[in-house]
Amino acid sequence: MIRVRFAPSPTGYLHIGNARPALLNALYARRHGGQFLLRLDDTDLARSTEAFAQAAREDLAWLGIEPDLFARQSDRKAEHDAAAERLKAAGRLYACYETPEELDRRRKRQLGRGQPPIYDRAALKLTAEERTAFEAEGRRPHWRFLLDARTVAWDDLVRGPAHIDCASLSDPVLIREDGTYLYTLPSVVDDIDFGITHVIRGEDHVTNTGVQVQIFEALGAPVPVFGHHNLLTTADGEGLSKRLGHLSLRGLREAGYEPGAVRSLAVLTGSAESVRAVEGLDELAEIIDLSEISRAPARFDESDLDGLNARLIHAMPYEQAAERLRALGVADNTAEAFWLAVRANLGKVEDAAEWWRVVEGPVTPQIEDAAFIAAARETLPQAPFDETTWKGWTADVKARTGAKGRALFMPLRLALTGLDHGPDLAGLLPLIGRDRALERLSVG
Numbered sequence: 001m002i003r004v005r006f007a008p009s010p011t012g013y014l015h016i017g018n019a020r021p022a023l024l025n026a027l028y029a030r031r032h033g034g035q036f037l038l039r040l041d042d043t044d045l046a047r048s049t050e051a052f053a054q055a056a057r058e059d060l061a062w063l064g065i066e067p068d069l070f071a072r073q074s075d076r077k078a079e080h081d082a083a084a085e086r087l088k089a090a091g092r093l094y095a096c097y098e099t100p101e102e103l104d105r106r107r108k109r110q111l112g113r114g115q116p117p118i119y120d121r122a123a124l125k126l127t128a129e130e131r132t133a134f135e136a137e138g139r140r141p142h143w144r145f146l147l148d149a150r151t152v153a154w155d156d157l158v159r160g161p162a163h164i165d166c167a168s169l170s171d172p173v174l175i176r177e178d179g180t181y182l183y184t185l186p187s188v189v190d191d192i193d194f195g196i197t198h199v200i201r202g203e204d205h206v207t208n209t210g211v212q213v214q215i216f217e218a219l220g221a222p223v224p225v226f227g228h229h230n231l232l233t234t235a236d237g238e239g240l241s242k243r244l245g246h247l248s249l250r251g252l253r254e255a256g257y258e259p260g261a262v263r264s265l266a267v268l269t270g271s272a273e274s275v276r277a278v279e280g281l282d283e284l285a286e287i288i289d290l291s292e293i294s295r296a297p298a299r300f301d302e303s304d305l306d307g308l309n310a311r312l313i314h315a316m317p318y319e320q321a322a323e324r325l326r327a328l329g330v331a332d333n334t335a336e337a338f339w340l341a342v343r344a345n346l347g348k349v350e351d352a353a354e355w356w357r358v359v360e361g362p363v364t365p366q367i368e369d370a371a372f373i374a375a376a377r378e379t380l381p382q383a384p385f386d387e388t389t390w391k392g393w394t395a396d397v398k399a400r401t402g403a404k405g406r407a408l409f410m411p412l413r414l415a416l417t418g419l420d421h422g423p424d425l426a427g428l429l430p431l432i433g434r435d436r437a438l439e440r441l442s443v444g
């Protein structure tokens, strides 16, 4: 069984960049009949909050992602501790007592000598007495993973053959002085325990993968398949950060964007596919092939969202908009006809409120040629109005006044709606109805 995971830290609202791995994982699971785990990487207790954890679940649900499984790293400390003990027992996790200042001095010295600033493993050479002396001073150890000095290679789902030369890396710190874990070990332990078969994440994790493959092996677990996709950047090439509150999914939803528009931009930017409005997850799952995702950073243009959104709305079935139309105060019995009449003119669903006001009134009719409008008023058909009324009526007005084209339609629009633009009047007129139309044509 294929099992993927999306593992954000609940340290801020998810942004459109985070939506990319969330969706690529969900689409992969959908395409291959796998399961999706949402795992909150909340080991950074100082920065993680319950509110952000809840928000992450809501924002993913809004994107259409309903996880099959859910976990929090903070619930799994016992498992992380057990794995750490195994690594210690195997000699792969060793105690270090350097202070940040000491490490910094050493790094500078190495750089000064033209050497790479790799941790020199001095702690491995400490005697038992030296360790005891440090402990007596009140120093607490941090713990480093002893890397094998070899190249770790894997066949990346996105990048193809990939490798990291671990000989050029410092032994990574897995446990801080205060006993808390950095991302690296809990992530591996949880991937093992939850049976994650495919780790799909941003390319900011490529180096982690080199290290983590060695940890999987040290823990005697099968190594999952990895895929590292390019990161979304702004049109100016800037990265995104949760902590800095960049372009949050929440903010996009509140601004009235459709999840389909956000999904399309988050997934199709920097893929082999053109950025276009794709409504459903199934359709996206069919067209997205991880192996064809570009390796260059995926620059997205926030303003593309408007066009994508409008396209989705122009084709949106009534049922999908119904609840929001109700919230805007659109009357139930005419809501569907109203939606079909106005959707082609909307950038966002909420813009429908403006056209509902035009239907319901009050509007301020604009009338320049009173005689023309009088002729229009006199030829106004009897109720009830339907979608053929406009055509028949304008034919009559044309016959009476000789006006045609814009000269025929614009004065009628200005009188009926008070505006010089808007939805096709064939659809709007039956909603305005005879009484209101007559009233608007009688002004002045």
Ligand SMILES: Nc1ncnc2c1ncn2[C@@H]1O[C@H](COP(=O)(O)OP(=O)(O)OP(=O)(O)O)[C@@H](O)[C@H]1O
Pocket: 007, 008, 009, 011, 012, 016, 017, 018, 020, 021, 200, 201, 202, 203, 204, 205, 230, 231, 232, 233, 239, 240, 241, 242, 243, 244
């Ligand atoms: N700009 C981006 N484009 C695509 N994927 C991203 C981007 N930023 C983060 N990710 C991915 O989102 C997932 C969750 O990562 P994480 O929670 O560390 O988010 P973050 O936004 O980088 O965090 P923070 O700003 O809190 O450091 C990871 O798979 C990471 O690769």
